[in-house]
Amino acid sequence: MSKIxxxxxxxxNSAVAVVIAGQPEIxxxxxxxxxxxxxxxxxxxxxxxxxxxxxxxxxxNPKNTIFSVKxxxxxxxxxxxxxxxxxxxxxxxxxxxxxxxxxxxxxxxYSPEAISAMTLAKLKADAEAKLGEKIEEAVITVPAYFxxxxxxxxxxxxxIAGLKVRRIINEPTAAALAYGLDKQKNEKIVVYDFxxxxxxxxxxxxxxxxxEVKGTGGDTHxxxxxxxxxxxxxxxxxxxxxxxxxISKDSLAxxxxxxxxxxxxxxxxxxxxxxxxxxxxxxxxxxxKHFLMKMTRAKLEELVKDMIDKSIELTKxxxxxxxxDLKDIDEIVLVGGQTRMPAIQNAVKNAFGKEPHKGINxxxxxALGAATxxxxxxxxxxxxxxxxxxxxxxxxETLGGVSTKLIEKNTTVPTAKSQVxxxxxxxxxxxxxxVLQGEREMAADNKxxxxxxxxxxxxxxxxxxxxxxxxxxxANGIVNVSAKDKASGKTQSVKIEAxxxxxxxxxxxxxxxxxxxxxxxxxxxELAEAxxxxxxxxxxxxxxxxxxxDKISQDIKDAVNKKIEGLKSVxxxxxxxxxxxxxxDLSAEIQKIxxxxxxxxxxxxxxxxxxxxxxxxxxx
Amino acid sequence: MEENNQxxxxxxxxxxxxxxxxxxxDYLNGWKRAKADYINYQKDEMKRxxxxxxxxxxxxxxxxxPVLDSFELSYATMNAADEKTKKGFEIIHSQxxxxxxxxxxxxxxxxxxxxxPEIHESIGEVESDKEPETxxxxxxxxxxLHEKIIRPAKVKVAKQK
Numbered sequence: 179m180s181k182i183x184x185x186x187x188x189x190x191n192s193a194v195a196v197v198i199a200g201q202p203e204i205x206x207x208x209x210x211x212x213x214x215x216x217x218x219x220x221x222x223x224x225x226x227x228x229x230x231x232x233x234x235x236x237x238x239n240p241k242n243t244i245f246s247v248k249x250x251x252x253x254x255x256x257x258x259x260x261x262x263x264x265x266x267x268x269x270x271x272x273x274x275x276x277x278x279x280x281x282x283x284x285x286x287x288y289s290p291e292a293i294s295a296m297t298l299a300k301l302k303a304d305a306e307a308k309l310g311e312k313i314e315e316a317v318i319t320v321p322a323y324f325x326x327x328x329x330x331x332x333x334x335x336x337x338i339a340g341l342k343v344r345r346i347i348n349e350p351t352a353a354a355l356a357y358g359l360d361k362q363k364n365e366k367i368v369v370y371d372f373x374x375x376x377x378x379x380x381x382x383x384x385x386x387x388x389x390e391v392k393g394t395g396g397d398t399h400x401x402x403x404x405x406x407x408x409x410x411x412x413x414x415x416x417x418x419x420x421x422x423x424x425i426s427k428d429s430l431a432x433x434x435x436x437x438x439x440x441x442x443x444x445x446x447x448x449x450x451x452x453x454x455x456x457x458x459x460x461x462x463x464x465x466x467k468h469f470l471m472k473m474t475r476a477k478l479e480e481l482v483k484d485m486i487d488k489s490i491e492l493t494k495x496x497x498x499x500x501x502x503d504l505k506d507i508d509e510i511v512l513v514g515g516q517t518r519m520p521a522i523q524n525a526v527k528n529a530f531g532k533e534p535h536k537g538i539n540x541x542x543x544x545a546l547g548a549a550t551x552x553x554x555x556x557x558x559x560x561x562x563x564x565x566x567x568x569x570x571x572x573x574x575e576t577l578g579g580v581s582t583k584l585i586e587k588n589t590t591v592p593t594a595k596s597q598v599x600x601x602x603x604x605x606x607x608x609x610x611x612x613v614l615q616g617e618r619e620m621a622a623d624n625k626x627x628x629x630x631x632x633x634x635x636x637x638x639x640x641x642x643x644x645x646x647x648x649x650x651x652x653a654n655g656i657v658n659v660s661a662k663d664k665a666s667g668k669t670q671s672v673k674i675e676a677x678x679x680x681x682x683x684x685x686x687x688x689x690x691x692x693x694x695x696x697x698x699x700x701x702x703x704e705l706a707e708a709x710x711x712x713x714x715x716x717x718x719x720x721x722x723x724x725x726x727x728d729k730i731s732q733d734i735k736d737a738v739n740k741k742i743e744g745l746k747s748v749x750x751x752x753x754x755x756x757x758x759x760x761x762x763d764l765s766a767e768i769q770k771i772x773x774x775x776x777x778x779x780x781x782x783x784x785x786x787x788x789x790x791x792x793x794x795x796x797x798x
Numbered sequence: 799m800e801e802n803n804q805x806x807x808x809x810x811x812x813x814x815x816x817x818x819x820x821x822x823x824d825y826l827n828g829w830k831r832a833k834a835d836y837i838n839y840q841k842d843e844m845k846r847x848x849x850x851x852x853x854x855x856x857x858x859x860x861x862x863x864p865v866l867d868s869f870e871l872s873y874a875t876m877n878a879a880d881e882k883t884k885k886g887f888e889i890i891h892s893q894x895x896x897x898x899x900x901x902x903x904x905x906x907x908x909x910x911x912x913x914x915p916e917i918h919e920s921i922g923e924v925e926s927d928k929e930p931e932t933x934x935x936x937x938x939x940x941x942x943l944h945e946k947i948i949r950p951a952k953v954k955v956a957k958q959k
Contacts, residue, residue, distance in 0.1 A: 198835055198838075198839065199832065199835040199836060199839055200832075200835075209947075210946060221915075222930065222931055223931075227915060230915075231915040231916060232915070234915040234918065234919040234920065234950055235913070235915045235919075235920050237919075237920050237921050237922065238920040238921075238922065238923050238955055239920075310838075429921060429922060429937050429954075430937050430938065433921065433937055433938055433952055434864070434867070434938075437864070438864075456864075456868070457868040457871065457872060458868060458871035458872050458874075458875055461875060465875070466871075466872070466875045557824075557828075
């Protein structure tokens with residue numbers, strides 16, 4: 179069975195997504211973009227263009243470039259909306275034989291569904307190219323206010339494009355689905371959709387297994403493009419005021435201004451001030467003129483305040499008309515690129531007294547929701563296939579009481595991981611494996627899941643034995659921990675069944691604990707590491723002294739011994755800085771052993787063989 | 799009576815087998831799909847990784863284009879009398895272009911070419927003797943990074959007088 183794609187067939191732009199490995203993902207089009215302009219055209223040489231290519235020639239081919247056809251689909255020619263749109267749309271529109279609408283492109287008349295089908299066919303072909311498999315079925319979204327005729331026409335458009343339309347779903351429902359809100363029972367959801375050219379508001383009610391539309395509202399001629407226009411006008415006017423030059427007739431200046439205005443709008447979503455910098459924008463008798471202006475977020479908000487206020491008024495009205503109070507609303511979802519603007523997010527938050535959902539890319543959320551619906555229809559997103567994650571990290575205690583994590587929190591299970599550790603002292607024949615759960619740096623602060631001993635390790639200098647510790651978590655959260663001495667092959671293991679028997683609240687508490695103590699834990703870990711390094715260095719120094727024997731002078735031996743004593747005296751204290759400086763002192767001192775030994779070698783004689791002793795660094 | 803019971807049991811058994819077979823089929827399909835998804839994801843990831851390296855500079859270069867525009871505009875308005883400074887500008891300009899072209903940036907041809915929406919964007923028409931759809935004026939330079947159009951050339955095309 180081929181995959182069911184989800185399509186957001188928008189007024190200005192469309193997007194397509196599909197469920198991959200249980201997650202909905204946007205599919206890029208042939209041009210490498212995540213959205214495709216909903217535009218079709220016939221150029222002067224009678225070629226058909228769809229998407230970005232159609233958009234790029236729209237200015238010089240306005241009569242044969244069809245955009246915003248979603249405003250016409252499934253409507254009667256006599257509809258007041260059609261009559262209104264007919265006035266400003268640059269292409270020809272007439273009544274069809276059955277009272278519907280037809281648009282002229284090239285020398286032929288097309289139904290709006292045939293035009294939409296061209297966009298859908300491109301989305302389908304690009305999705306097939308991206309996925310490398312045939313696509314036959316789709317879920318397509320429509321505005322909640324679409325009537326039966328508009329829905330049927332959209333479905334027909336899909337069929338014309340060669341897609342079996344498995345379901346037509348509402349855009350706000352798709353958005354709620356993308357956020358997983360369909361699983362919340364008995365909730366009231368408001369979807370605030372501020373797109374490029376239209377503003378839609380929908381009130382949904384989720385009951386046991388249906389999502390019901392309780393009310394719709396908005397303004398079909400209000401959108402982010404109006405914001406861009408405002409900024410453009412403002413900048414051109416300001417320039418005229420400052421320099422007395424009108425740049426609205428200069429096509430290069432206008433192009434540069436338009437790009438800069440859009441960039442400024444985007445930047446002001448994250449910064450509170452931006453600079454519009456267009457050198458050599460124009461020139462007069464006195465020479466070249468530059469455009470350099472600071473724009474603040476406050477100024478931008480002032481410019482578009484009336485439009486934001488209007489959207490909030492419409493929102494309140496729609497909620498009221500649906501028979502609810504603003505405080506009855508449980509969830510608010512933001513859709514459409516313009517909702518990235520902080521002023522809009524705040525206005526919505528203030529109106530409802532609640533934080534709206536905004537984590538998913540607002541340009542893509544509808545297509546992702548449609549793909550999720552496709553996945554459900556396909557049976558891809560089934561509870562049986564939902565995989566768990568380990569809520570907390572798992573690890574073992576290592577030298578100095580440090581908790582060494584083997585499996586990090588949020589790892590998807592089933593999973594397995596192993597790491598090789600070694601012994602801490604010479605001739606150590608057994609190791610204790612202390613299995614820990616939690617995020618804290620020190621073993622003592624984490625939860626003990628199990629302890630077991632692996633013995634029978636052949637005696638060897640510290641750091642030489644190789645003990646492989648493996649963690650294995652199955653799909654049910656059962657953890658198997660085993661330790662194996664690679665030399666003798668001896669193995670010990672333990673099975674922990676109750677590792678995930680923590681409630682959500684307990685897990686949250688543990689995570690918060692870790693966050694609160696992170697600073698202090700880091701210090702403790704540093705101290706433990708400093709002590710480990712100190713012990714290691716003392717061991718190495720004493721060994722070097724023994725091996726050097728009488729090849730070095732008593733003076734050097736005394737000096738090194740003094741530093742060793744110095745380090746020993748601070749290493750068990752709690753001042754990691756003091757330990758580190760004592761380590762540095764001793765490190766510098768022991769170099770003298772080597773220097774002295776080389777110095778004592780008669781010149782011209784071949785140098786001694788390098789030290790053949792195995793590396794004494796502990797493995798872990 | 800006993801026979802009846804047996805048949806019943808057999809019927810139940812068959813039902814159970816059918817149910818289990820269906821379940822097995824579902825699980826197996828789900829497993830295959832998950833495995834295929836994973837393998838495809840890996841391939842995709844590899845492709846994305848290669849792309850990410852190839853187009854790692856894309857955003858930076860995109861941001862540099864307006865700077866390059868300004869630079870060229872400034873050169874165009876320069877006083878012809880100031881030969882030496884002008885020469886200096888030319889050298890800096892070719893230095894900059896060299897760095898960008900070494901990183902895969904390529905200028906899109908426009909004037910005199912036939913309008914092609916894959917690489918050009920029309921922003922107006924000009925009456926001309928040239929064949930319709932021929933590009934007669936370039937307003938904003940277009941650029942291509944490897945195979946990707948990062949900015950189409952914004953142009954005016956010929957229209958019959």
